[in-house]
Amino acid sequence: MPNTALVTGASSGIGREFARYHAEKGGDLIITARRAAELEALKSEIEADHDVKVQTIALDLGSPEGAQELYDQTKGQEISILINNAGFGGHGAFTDRELATDLAMIDLNVKALVTLTHLVARDMAKRGSGKILNVSSTASYMPGPLQATYFATKAFVSSFSQALAGELKEKGITVTALEPGYVETEFAARADLDGTDLTKSGATPRSVAKYGYDAMRRGELRAINDGRLRFMLNWIVPWLPRWTVLKMVRRMQEKSV
Template sequence: MSRTPLALVTGASSGIGAEIARIHAARGGDLIVAARRQAELDALKVELEAEHDVSVTPVAADLGTSGGQSTVLAACEGREVGILVNNAGFGGRGTFLERPLADDLAMIDLNIGALVTLCHALGQRMAERGSGRILNVGSTAGMMPGPLQATYFASKAFVNSFSQALDEELRERGVTVTLLAPGYVETGFAARADMEGIPLTKSGKDAASVARHGYDAMMAGRLVAVNEPALAVGTRLMGLMPRRAVLRMVRKMQTR
């Protein structure tokens, strides 16, 4: 495609999603941006359309619900979405039995359900055209078990595995799937997940640099992108450690 393709970016109201939208707009690509917060999406639309010759369609929807997923897909109807960025997601700290079950089920619905739904619907259209790129935002958290965030870590393990398998299935049809697996990123995530003041969140990378790393990896058709070389090595070494040692270490990193 000669022109930068239309992109759908979820979780675009802030953080990595908003930064990916900015990168794509700077390359001349139109956007559909989805998140729950209408005001932030409207502000992003004003910003990007003022700075670049692009069109931005904001879609306020709760992607953790089937209705929200249908709303986003309806906004894509009749439009050739060439790039899908699945970034929407949230976490939550606490022991599994102490956390409200409804919160963890909602996490699964968003972190996994929305991603799978959009990959299926838009991936099908991409495969039929013979071209397309998908960027799924997983996490290095998905490369290890996560006591005190059992459901979140497990949801990212699903994203990590699913994304790589999907790439193998779709690549022969002209569609690539890239997994972005960052470490801790300085966004509003920690506040919502009750992760402020724990060792795991003492330092992190800025959202803009992580977004750039992921976007460039997607455009290059890479399979997995870990934004920090030390993290890539560290997660591999964890695979060689005794499981109990890993569990104790991860729990300590998430304990105040």
């Protein structure tokens, strides 16, 4: 499978659009998520529309052995692009939330991403080429009252991605962190964010996937799809007092209904 991309969280949202866009470029795919039916439907659609091959792997990437199991099922295939898209968030005060849910969030958003990246990047390094795209968030730029764990996981993803980019550049591998704002996907409903200011307007999954994929191809370090957010996060938010930032973020995440 030449020019093969491995896309996690591919059954819906941005992940599904990553898969479609890569196929449009003529690349083969390995797509994974928990929902087998959705993966098979996407495989049928893509293979009908494009002259590419699609392999589906249905599993729980956040389980203790999920990343290793995924890697084991792809052994022997040359993965040119790794897109770590799988992840979830959750609304509410940290002490009111179930600890098990936040630990599961860390397992998927951080531990699985680190494990899969380590396994795949070693193979890329041996070949001397490869591209990695880690889906982070604008949440990585600030702490997030009422989504404390989620924001922290994305800060990790962005920091980790940049450090890897510095390490792997000499081995012919680029690493990009895609940092979108709110995107119109299933994420908001699953994270219980409906009714907050965060969800008043957002980008389409297609536009975000295309922006991130193209940034990855160019080898960019960080990619924010929204120009207004890019300006605010790089030139305004860093100069604001921390308490001001905390209050601002909390207001955006408080329920209006």
